[in-house]
Amino acid sequence: MAVSLRGITKRFGPVLANDDVSFDVARGTIHGIIGENGAGKSTVMSILYGLTASDGGEILIDGRTVTIARSADAIGLGIGMVHQHFMLVDSFSVLENLVLGVEGGWRLSRGLDTARARVTALTRTYGLELDLDALVGDLPVGLRQRVEILKALYRGAHTLVLDEPTGVLTPDEADQLFEILRTLRAEGKTVLLITHKLREIMAVTDRVTVMRAGRVVAEVATADTSREALAVLMVGRALAPLPGKREIAGGPAVLATEGLSVTDAAGIRRVDDLTLSIRAGEIVGIAGVSGNGQSELLAALAGTLPIAGGRVMWRGQPWPSGLGPRDRRRQGLAHIPEDRLRMGLIGAFHAYESAILGYQDDPDYSAGPLLRTGRICDETRRRMSDYDVRPADVDLRSALFSGGNQQKLISAREMERAPAALLVGQPTRGVDIGAIDFIHRRLIALRDRGTAILLVSVELEEILALADRILVMVDGRVVGEVSRADATEQALGLLMAGVRDVAA
């Protein structure tokens, strides 16, 4: 066994993050660890990598009991970690990033020369082609991840831990990553893949450990299980299928753009001559790799980013370009922002304060200049119970809620006013399956009540599950519209990637 965990236990205050977690990972296999957010996957891995101290239990590497007090110990034992958020220096070249911390001697050039030879050998063995002299900041995400993997291998890792590695990748890039993982396995390396995506587990792992609420609830060979069975294990109950999509309702266009262009602060065109329309009672999905102008499109529609050309139409009339978010909201445009921590709520605010963000000047909430805190708290409490926000504590600081509960709090705020149109950005990023299901159902219910919804998501599964019409966005343009009948992950993936190749 490459790695064995025996009875790992970790308590954070009242929360038992890991409760007697034990599993074995055989050498030369790809082992998946799946579970919802908060199931304790990341905690186990930080204990294994020496970032967190466990309260009990032991770790065996190659059958020997070891003590891992810091990440240097883990590296010494041949464990490498590829973090969800890359730990790379953008302004350094690939090679410089690889030797960072192990430069070898005070003369950098000598260290770099010896490193270059070793790295070149590694890239050949594992099929990790990379331009060693390119600046990391210039590389696409998929290649940056390769740098991380190479970095771990360069430090002599036999066991690679990848934490949610595909969150930032296109389906195509994810497939390339899986290919790399298979090569690593063929060369005798061991891979631990942490994810909450069933597709990945099924695609690439040999065995899978399922965690829920800090415990291991199952460990099975991937070949002997199915997505459905794993989903039930993860969530602890069967999820009913989402209500079906419906044929396009044909309501009037509520929100539309005509030749919309948006440039960012650096003057780069992010949205380029984009025309779309969203009718009452439909969900229009925007698929695309993150960073292709979706964020700027949402911001321009919401009124937080000035538009450089074209116009935004509301119920058939153009909106003046200077119309701010406050006025747009008053006319019935709600917005669940992509980045809930940066925009959707204010971490330092009490939950009841974040629960009125954007609606703070609603006359219902104030008496003269004073805020009616009691009434706001009552309403927040009601919504927390409707949306099952936990803990249902209106005074808790917003930052202390889990991602899923923050998202429910924001969704409640934006959806409970039955808006005429709703902008939704990455509604389930970093949200657990139970909450995803809940939010999806609410979105469908809102659509059925006649709201025009624009859904931007990098999760194709989400777009496919919810959208009545799907637009694919690449480099600020809509490169294709796929009717829901033709929409498959493959078709969309081709559109998302294919056009990009032509442009490159």
Add this chain to the structure above:
Amino acid sequence: MTPRRPLPAPVEYALIPLVNLLASLVVAAGVLALIGADPLDALGSMAEGAVGSAEAWGYTLYYATNFILTGLAVALPFHAGLFNIGGEGQATMGGLGVALVCLGFGGYSLWLVLPLAIAAAMLCGAAWAAVPAWLQARRGSHLVITTIMFNFLAAALMTYLLVDVLRVPGNGSPETRVFDPSAFLPPMDALLGLLGVPFPSTPLNISLLLALMIALLFWVLVWHTRWGYEIRAVGHSPDAARYAGISISRVILASVMLGGALAGLVAVNEVMGVHHRLFLGFSNGYGFVGIAVALMGRNHPLGIVLAAVLFGALYQGGTELAFDHPEITREIVVVVEGLVILFCGAFENAFRGPIEALFGRTGAKPA
């Protein structure tokens, strides 16, 4: 990534500052011993001078009045994420407003003159803050830089006005004539005398009540009004504020100008309450001390009032110390005061770790 769980309020707002204060006094004692003074005797006479008698309290609270106002003047823009260090200049200009009202309306009832003087002080302070605020809101010019420059401009302008315009002909000092006694603020001993409470004659006047009332209004404004909500939203997260449709530049303009207005009120205490005339340099560094007061008071009005009293005590105690101990020069007094500011302001988190460990709040949240 893991947000810190807040400490219980008494620990956060009382224990931590107290530990910081003690640490600073220990180091101060070391400095005093180093120059050959008896540290206990020196610190004792400082404490005695600051809080040892009703008269000492009168002086301490008189200084504290200024510090409450300048502390709040820093704290309000701070809630919007801005650092107003122009309190000195804004107070100076407040003095101009107060003096013009008191000179122009001398002889009228205080019931007329006082509201006018308060309004004029706030207006002048706000006006002086308006240009830096506008530059920050519209042009992104750093408020710290512009407000510092406006301190110098205020001093220069006041010199010109007092030397060339407002000076009484024949008087050699740069100051206005003394106001009509009807424009004097009642001192606290007079007010307490009305209630039958004996109190020695000190510079302490009813401005203290004004400052306390403003501290209360500050609390209501920041935490219980829509406007305070918007200020705090901008301060914590400009992106979220923009998302919420809050005009960031309006919040910047309004919060900095209101901060200036609060600093301007120092003049009501100094010019109208104590000196009864406008003279050069009456602001005496109170605007700068306000920065330390706001930091130490965690930008909360209650904390600011407490910190202001501490700084008032330091000012008053330091004066007594220099008076009682000729071997301790004024500079050493400043060192002692500086140590308190250093430990309570700059090193405010030095003892936070151990104290948090003591209260078991260091555990990270599970991922």
